[in-house]
Amino acid sequence: MIEKKTPGMGTLALHAGHVPDSETGSRAVPIYQTTSYMFRDSEHAAKLFAIEELGNIYTRLMNPTTDVLEKRVAALESGVAGLAHSSGQAAITNAILNIAGAGDNIVSAAQLYGGTYTLFKYTFKKLGIEVRFADAEDPSSFEPLIDDKTKAIYGDTVGNPKLNIFPFEEVAALCEKYKVPMIIDNTAASPAVCRPLELGAHIVVNSLTKYLGGHGTSIGGIVVDGGNFDWGCGRFPEFTNPDPSYHGMVFWDAFQAFPPAGGANIAYIMKMRLQWLRDTGNCPSPFNSFLQIQGIETLHLRMERHCSNAQKVAEFLKGHPDVSWVNYPGLPDSPHHAAAGKYFEKGMCGGLLGFGLKGGKAAGAKFIDSLKVFSHVANIGDAKSLAIHPATTTHQQLTEEQQISTGVTPDFVRLSVGIEDIEDLLADLDQALKA
Numbered sequence: 001m002i003e004k005k006t007p008g009m010g011t012l013a014l015h016a017g018h019v020p021d022s023e024t025g026s027r028a029v030p031i032y033q034t035t036s037y038m039f040r041d042s043e044h045a046a047k048l049f050a051i052e053e054l055g056n057i058y059t060r061l062m063n064p065t066t067d068v069l070e071k072r073v074a075a076l077e078s079g080v081a082g083l084a085h086s087s088g089q090a091a092i093t094n095a096i097l098n099i100a101g102a103g104d105n106i107v108s109a110a111q112l113y114g115g116t117y118t119l120f121k122y123t124f125k126k127l128g129i130e131v132r133f134a135d136a137e138d139p140s141s142f143e144p145l146i147d148d149k150t151k152a153i154y155g156d157t158v159g160n161p162k163l164n165i166f167p168f169e170e171v172a173a174l175c176e177k178y179k180v181p182m183i184i185d186n187t188a189a190s191p192a193v194c195r196p197l198e199l200g201a202h203i204v205v206n207s208l209t210k211y212l213g214g215h216g217t218s219i220g221g222i223v224v225d226g227g228n229f230d231w232g233c234g235r236f237p238e239f240t241n242p243d244p245s246y247h248g249m250v251f252w253d254a255f256q257a258f259p260p261a262g263g264a265n266i267a268y269i270m271k272m273r274l275q276w277l278r279d280t281g282n283c284p285s286p287f288n289s290f291l292q293i294q295g296i297e298t299l300h301l302r303m304e305r306h307c308s309n310a311q312k313v314a315e316f317l318k319g320h321p322d323v324s325w326v327n328y329p330g331l332p333d334s335p336h337h338a339a340a341g342k343y344f345e346k347g348m349c350g351g352l353l354g355f356g357l358k359g360g361k362a363a364g365a366k367f368i369d370s371l372k373v374f375s376h377v378a379n380i381g382d383a384k385s386l387a388i389h390p391a392t393t394t395h396q397q398l399t400e401e402q403q404i405s406t407g408v409t410p411d412f413v414r415l416s417v418g419i420e421d422i423e424d425l426l427a428d429l430d431q432a433l434k435a
């Protein structure tokens with residue numbers, strides 16, 4: 001007999017969070033395209049509203065299709081509960097607003113996804129939340145920024161655009177020392193490649209739009225609670241003071257162990273659902289949740305192929321006469337190679353890579369226009385291969401000096417390597433380089 005206690009990635013990707021319903025036996029997860037749910041009787045309704053019993057009331061707060069998605073991603077990330085949102089940006093916004101308000105600060109790695117960077121630098125500032133930027137490539141830069149008002153340390157697993165890998169070990173030690181939670185955006189790696197909650201993080205966010213959904217069909221985001229942070233530590237009075245919008249409920253008392261006998265610490269995610277999802281309303285559509293569940297069923301297979309294709313593309317480009325540099329953590333001379341070996345699963349290094357064209361900016365644009373299999377889009381994580389020239393697109397509003405300081409040199413091309421046949425990808429790159 002083979003004994004195995006915890007199911008593997010593939011089994012979780014196909015089964016976690018779903019039991020076929022007893023009424024219809026539907027094997028696939030049904031799309032519960034409904035806004036609201038019948039209460040059994042008045043007493044049942046009263047109990048649901050009082051959170052004496054958990055159940056469906058209204059799809060802004062909970063939906064059975066989305067519930068499977070949340071449980072599945074929570075299982076893949078080794079967390080205890082998830083909360084899906086209408087987009088990755090919505091998930092990141094609520095993940096922070098759930099614990100920080102005016103007068104508070106967040107210490108964040110500067111090497112962020114562009115949308116997160118503008119949210120942190122400009123929009124949170126308007127709300128009175130200060131984001132202090134550290135350098136993820138210099139872990140000692142985080143500690144001097146932490147003070148009594150710091151509510152989280154934040155970073156992306158894979159930094160943008162240099163593909164640097166977050167210094168989990170060093171930052172985990174700081175989180176422990178100062179009793180501050182670590183929030184990680186795991187989108188660019190996906191839980192098949194990296195599991196931040198096993199590396200000291202407390203909260204993980206993912207844009208479902210990318211590798212998890214995997215097919216470029218629907219926008220979505222999710223926050224996963226690791227259930228491993230003490231929100232009663234004194235730094236977070238909103239968890240330990242009564243919530244006047246919930247008849248004086250104290251989230252830490254109610255949900256530090258749920259159900260009370262041996263249950264998980266879901267205080268963070270419950271607070272986010274009951275306050276922030278209720279009030280901001282950025283919930284997903286059940287249909288998008290269904291599509292994302294479909295995508296997740298093959299996450300483990302797709303990521304292996306994304307990674308092995310990206311490795312071969314990196315090696316091909318490295319040996320090409322028209323290419324001046326290649327940045328991929330899977331190359332032994334990459335400054336991020338050791339971190340990938342330490343923090344990523346089974347030698348996988350992700351599907352993203354960057355390289356420089358000898359001809360600079362003009363050659364970059366010409367190269368992109370000559371691609372036939374790779375699509376020119378502003379996205380990553382699609383099963384299809386994607387390419388973009390950041391200097392003329394995503395980063396064109398910056399001056400050349402600003403571009404270079406963020407790592408976007410004029411010759412830089414970014415690839416999100418898909419799962420097509422590798423021979424076709426290499427032939428496409430080769431003909432476009434020749435052009």
Ligand SMILES: *Cc1c(COP(=O)(O)O)cnc(C)c1O
Pocket residue numbers: 087088089090113115116156185187188207208209210219220221380
């Ligand atoms: C795309 C992306 C986001 C934002 O997700 P949306 O679903 O587009 O809102 C956040 N972080 C990273 C790393 C991303 O790639």
